Amino acid sequence: MQKQAFETQDISTTPRAADSWFRSLLQSLNVKSVSAGVVAALFGCSGPALIVISAAEAGNLSSGQTVAWLLAIYFVGGLISLIMALRYRQPVTGAYSIPGAAIMIGALATIPFTEAVGAFIMSGVIVLLLGISGVVGRIMSWLPMPIVMAMIAGALIRFGTGAVQAVESMPLIAGAAAVAFFASARLTKAIPPVLTAAIVGFGIALATGSVQPADVDIAFVAPEMTMPTFTLNGLLAIAIPLAALVIGAENAQATGVLMAEGYKPPVNAMTTISGIGGMVAGVIGGHNANIAGPMTAICSSEQAGDDKSKRYGATVVNGVLFCSFGLFAGAAVPFILALPKALIGAVAGLAMIGVLIAAFQQAFSKAAGHQIGSMVALLVAMSGISLLGISSPFWALVFGILVSLLLSEQVPARKSA
Template sequence: MERTQHSDWIEKGPGFGAGLSGLREALGIKTASAGLVAAIFGCSGPALIVIGAANNGGLTEGQTVAWLLAIYGLGGVISLIMALYYKLPVTGAYSIPGAALVAGALGTFPFEQAVGAFLMAGAMVFVLGITGLIGKVMRWLPMPIVMAMIAGALIRFGIGAVTSIEKLPIVVGAATIAFFLSMRFLRAVPPVLTALVVGLVAVALTGGFQGGDAAISFVAPEFTAPVFTVDAFLAIAVPLAVLVIGAENAQAIGVLYAEGYRPPINAMTVISGVGGMLAGLIGGHNANIAGPMTAICSSDQAGENPEERYAATVLNGVLFAAFGVFAGVAVPLIMALPGPLIGAVAGLAMITVLLSAFQSAFDRNAGHQIGAFVALIVAMSNVSFLSISAPFWALVAGAAVSVLNERVARSPAVGTTPT
């Protein structure tokens, strides 16, 4: 189905008037439930990943609140803009692999340098979108190599879910069992939500809540002035921009094509760049188009009529934005949980992302298998040269090995229309 008129710059859509006027009719039980499920997914396990990254970097609670405000508040705004203007289930959130990348980088870089890198990453994505250079850039970074880098950067979260059981066996064990039972028997409920609820019950029963006499109160966001450095640009900004374009946007574009939509690729890239820059000003790593949430809101679960599924994205956007605004209350509650439970739930939340990354990285039909393997092991090694962390070197090494050793046709450039 053709929904947008493509141009060399920003695609045209039906407009906000059309989106608002049709919203009441489009919002039904199925669209509302899909939007709610997508919001629950995004506000549970992924939020714990961000909080874990903030803890690893030694951020204050105020800085953590600002980070969540940036990515959830602006992610929700992106959903509202794209859904209402294009009448498409193009859903915003943030890069979960990007949060993992930043978590590793914060061991090397001060947070103010990371914030500067967030701004530079957003500017890169914006320029690539507004100039139409995505295809030219991504032609040199085939999807298997990008996805292998993602898999290598995220694998430690999966391993962390296993090691957390040793630290807190009853709580983490119960949450893990609940996750897989829910995956098998409760298909309508996100397994990560079931794991979190069961984990909370287990913590309450075992008296494992942290904080002692500390009162739960609102924490105001604490903004961080950016500092721009070449090292942070290479180690954080470049890989983060690649993740936004090569993982989140590419996944969302593919999902929309699979569901019969014609996605506004340039607009999706531009708004992801704007979201990245605005999020950086607040202290967050990137607000952009989200692959998993777009998949939920554009699927059959959101209703039989594809023309009405954009309402699921609208509701998801409202809920995301609300979570971001009230992050000051939510963060102290989440941080009262024991660390092993946070690590376990975060690792469980990464299962589907890791599966998708490995499958895309080592699809024989896509080629670049040797380069993808090199990218995987470099990213897993967590090496750092010249103060530049492993994800950047994974891309460089994977691409170099692929060019030198593989005589196969390149996989399609990210953002190109499949034929």
């Protein structure tokens, strides 16, 4: 029995169609989708925000420039979520490149921020051109699906192991959240297990005094714009690596996750809007705002609802929260970072269980072929290597396909529908 594929849906402008569209949106905002959207937002607004702040400190940015960076990536990332979810009725979720923020910690130690802002804009232009050309869509349609799924499993497995490590570091809080998750899944279908886990974990954290305001040196000030400078050094050191991360890591992960859940993602549109997001965020003073793999995984998982056609509601919720976080970054950052990292890591990992199961099943099915190539892709993605400034998900696809071709792994003929 084949999975149902959810096609792109056009939105008509007639009053009747608009009314039907609004009712569908309201129906998508149920307890499960809202809780999954909140979990995705908590994940994206916690640890990753601290990475951005660390990069800003490495570049000796002012508080205004740091706030502008956070405004750019969170507000524009949230807008991407809202646009894609409402346009395509799929949980295509926007945020920003978390690995991209990480590489900026080292880059800003030697490259002036004005050159970095110019590089952010150039990176968006590169991604936009690739999206308009349709190249990325053609590549994704050619890639063997088992190898793509193995890459997804390897890239996201860190969330699963992160949940285990969270229980080790804070057994009372994270352990209670895990127990609540599985107990809720066993006892009731009315309440999303991930919501139960978050509530129980937060309650215990609050009761034990583990919720502590974060000591973040960022004031509630107006965003400070930075005039971009376009240089060859910025292009080679920042723009091209960022573009590779957006396409080879974030977009590839998001596309694979959506396919694993039975959707037909609009690959070229995802790339195009990631390019536009990168350009707009760059103008404001932040690196690429784009489609995000981890947030898409959470919002498209079974934790977002049993009806897959309604899971885009989780992305809508995530988008609203991201936009709000970006607008009020100066006040919101200390509050979000007050939550125990172990609790956020445990809840995010638990939300990934369904996605990981689906990815492993499709990656290593004998009927699908490419088993050895898939194993290579899994191991490379899990390794976290970075070659030529490009992260492991991209190389997982490259090495997995090369090994599969070298061994002449055959793809079983597809049966006609």
